[in-house]
Amino acid sequence: MAIVEELEALRAKTLAAIEQAADTAALDEVRVRVVGKSGTLTAYLRNMGQVAKEERATVGKTVNEVRNIVEEALESRKKALAAAELEASIDAAAVDVTLPGRVQQLGTRHLINRVSEEICDVFLGLGYTVATGPEVETDYYNFTALNAPADHPSRSMQDTFYVVDRSGDEAAVRGESDVLLRTQTSGVQVHCMEDQELPIYIVAPGKVYRRDVADPSHLPQFTQIEGLVVDKGITFGDLKGTLDYFCKAVFGPDRKTRFRAHYFPFTEPSAEVDVSCGVCHGEGCRMCKGTGWLEILGCGMVDPNVLEMSGIDPEVYSGFAFGVGVERVACLKYNVPDLRLLLQGDMRFLRQF
């Protein structure tokens, strides 16, 4: 029974070798040496034919037993070694997680355009469309069609930028001009009333220009959003509800609004709208100059003259209009101390938003 004994010895030797294998490579060496194609145990299997017939059953059984045991041992040792090696490699791969990540720079939107878009989105949600128009307008669309009196000071060269009229008309040749940089986006509203089907629900954002020297609270170029609604049965209550919704959407649900009667040539009745101060919540503080309120926009029911000038019958249709300064909203929301920052292109300012 020498073969069986040899096999037993091989088993013991192999199991010991497996136990001693320090890593998966050493273990694999053992595997090849014993159960590989030309392994020592494989040789026994291969040479079964030469074993005496009467011994064949016993030897065969033993060989298979040994092989099963060895393979099991190999497998379990392999798992153990792999786990240990993975652990070691994980330990070695640890990093200082406080090191900065690999960041790709994302750009930023300009504060004013961001706020402007935010406001437009509020009105998109209310079923309005966004309308735009030229920045160089005629006196008619900027003033006359909006019921501004002929000698209103805002029309003066002091307050409004005029540009050279290149039409070649007689007055233009004399150096007079009724072409100007729009001082409000209201001209867009007039174009809409003239050109668009009723009803009208629009907001018109855009740049406007007034002859103010740039200082912390004035810019000769700034941004306005005006809204216009013309429909049957529009009420002052609708104006209040709409602007109330707008203020809450932009400034926060806990903010209140109040309407103060005012005067504008293109609306009647007219009002200015205040939103409750976000700093003191109406108690009065430095931000709101002690009033508890911050002035935010002007509004009113569209004056029947304005409707008539655009060919709309004020007995059938009514409407409301409002205008909000985007810089004003942005400054109130973000406490920007100096409006000139908005036109400087200072990266340290732009990248804050």
Added chain:
Amino acid sequence: MKVSLKWLNQYVDVPSDLKAFCDRLDLTGTGVEGVDKVGDTFENIVTAKVLEKAPHPDSDHLWVTKIDVGACNVDSNGNPEPLQIVCGAQNFNAGDHIVTAMVGATLPGDFTIKKSKLRGVTSCGMNCSERELGIGDSHEGIMILPEDAPIGVPFAEYMQMSDTVLDLEITPNRPDCLSMVGMAREVGAMYREDVTLPLYELEEDSSLPNASELATVEIEDPERCARYTARVIKNVKIGPSPQWLAERVTAAGSRPINNVVDVTNYILFLYGQPLHAFDYDKLVGADGKAHIIVRAAGDGEKFTTLDGEERDLTSDMTVIATPENAVCLAGVMGGLDSEITEESTTVLLEAATFEHGRTSRTSRNLGLISESSMRYERGVDDNPIADYSAAAAALLAEVSGGSVCPGLIDVYPAPTAPIELQFRIPRFCQMMGVEVPREDIVDILERLDCEVSDTADVDVLQVTAPTCRPDLEREIDLYEEVLRLWGMDLVPPTLPSSPDRVGALTESQLLARKINRTLTAAGLNETTTYSFTDPADLIRLRLAEELSAGEHAAADAAPRLGEFAAASGISGDPVELINPMNAEQSVMRQTIIPGLLRSVAYNQAHGVKNVQLYETGKVFFAHEGKKQPKEREKVAGVLAGAMGDPSWNVAPAAFDFFDGKGIVESLARELALPKMRYRALSAEDAPFLQPGRAAEVLSGGTVLGWVGELHPLAVDAFEATAPVVAFELDVEALGKAARIARDYVDVPEFPPVEADLAFVVDESVTNERLVQCIKSAGGKLLADVRLFDVYRDDRRLGAGKKSMAYALTYRAADRTLTGEEVEKTQAKLIKKVCGATGAEVRG
């Protein structure tokens, strides 16, 4: 307008809660811009009585006094306790009633009273002289009050100086509110309170000649003057006004001058009726009569106003004149020669109304904006002028001791008739979105001095608007009045109920948002620069040539464009401002680049090296024969430095041409722009760009704009540091080229075969050319070509040569490619590419 509440309170009950009153004024349309509490300056200054007066132990002129200030000073049990005050005055005795400034009081000159020791004796206040109180000049000693003066009463209250003056913003449609009477009416309507108006009884002195015997009035142009009245007051004695009158005029924001001028100002503040007092004797002509003519000024006529300035007049201005010369600039300012002086004894009192437009222009053009001109500019009611003139004359006689000549000279060519309006109650309620009771509507309108009557239709009121309210011309004007006074805050907020609306962005608005998303994702920061620019910017940008001095003189403003600047995207002339703020902002921009370059320079000057900016906005091109310019939307960007500072694991490369181009390519991808091409721009095509690093951006045959490194000289001209990579694209062109819907392409099902191939070519062979050849030679099986390396080496490749290495991907849509197929295709490809470009395959 300044409104003294003490004064206002004479005509209507002013609520005692000041905060609530101001809020209510604000809400009803009268903005409160300031609140000035007049008595506040006398805080902690009280009436008092001297209890004891003892010599100071350490001084021969100081006194130690015990002063009773009543309950103004109390001991720990709350009982009144006299103050010990060291006093240097000599004019008082124990028992005198005096004025004492207690600790904490601030006297005029910002002198604050503190507890102190004078030569070792504690002093808790100061007994005051008139001068120390700022109410008089007397400094002989302390102010002694009458024996019946109360003790321990605030001095301001004792003197009845306590007042609150509101600074009110009166909107331009409300001339009536520029008067105390108008404000009283307004407050009466706000609180639905009755108003008591002042009454003046005029006594004419029948012993004097009738006014019409002393003066005549002629209005040459009734359009300029709807009514002119004159009264004559004789035996006037010019002197200071009585205290009450001076106080009123001061409270209204004016300075007391003399009794006659103060009366005219008082009536102006009271009724809103400007008056002018002439020295009658200086108007009298040769016939012993004053002949007043209201006429247009002559062009170039000279006139010296009472401030001593000689003014050049125009025919748009109106003057009050005698046959000899002008004596007053109507509604704006009197003349130096006819003004009231201390010697004046006879006053001719003008009460008139002048056309608002001319008055407004006259005062603005001459820079003479006064209380009078401001009121005429907004409109002065002609109807009550006779009454106001009588009131003024009565008051004038009272305070100056004069006598009023009988009769009013009244030339009234154009009386303003009251306007009749209808008020449809249901329409009002429907339009406001709230039910307002009929009786409230009637009450509010009546309190505004409207006459309201019923009509046959129970829903309609007949309303006669008062002539002092020129803003009430139409039914809607009455709606506004009722709404604001009834309460805008009572209208319930609603949303328009119309179903006929859908909120949606247009294609171009969606495009704009996509551009913004892409550029910010590419690391650019949006900015805004001025739309106005310096005409010299195009010269700095090397787009226009400098004009010679002679040309400058001839063609005064903008530089002419060089004909070579086509690639700049500029077409047309600059839009010139007629009244720019300054020369650096005198034309509208034709390109966004100068503004962005200035921002680059600003950042670099402030130590910010890495700049990535973009802007979307209009540029403007004027064309001969066109009233309005062409406005085009552009998107432009500038890159300077790198995308960021080096970090431990990332080192961003310095920006070059390819960063700019990469951004344009990202945009092209996002907008699905077809057939993108980049054409090298020569120095002639684009003088503002660095030759060799400049390309025109095209989609098919459409020029979208350009990308490149700005010419170092242009960058330098804007005081920025090169290199600056930039691009400018036309947004409309982008929109036209953009494909909204993209076609679906099958996701590959079969594996690709990849092969790398390097061609050695002459420098002149472009990547575009090679890729074109490769693609056309590769045919259908070539799925992708990607350039992965460009290599130059004079020794190994030869001078003027470069190696371009491409990763080629072969794939068939319907089968797995065999090695043979690929080899065959690649061999054909190499042959064709080499044949077409003179390339050699690098082994």
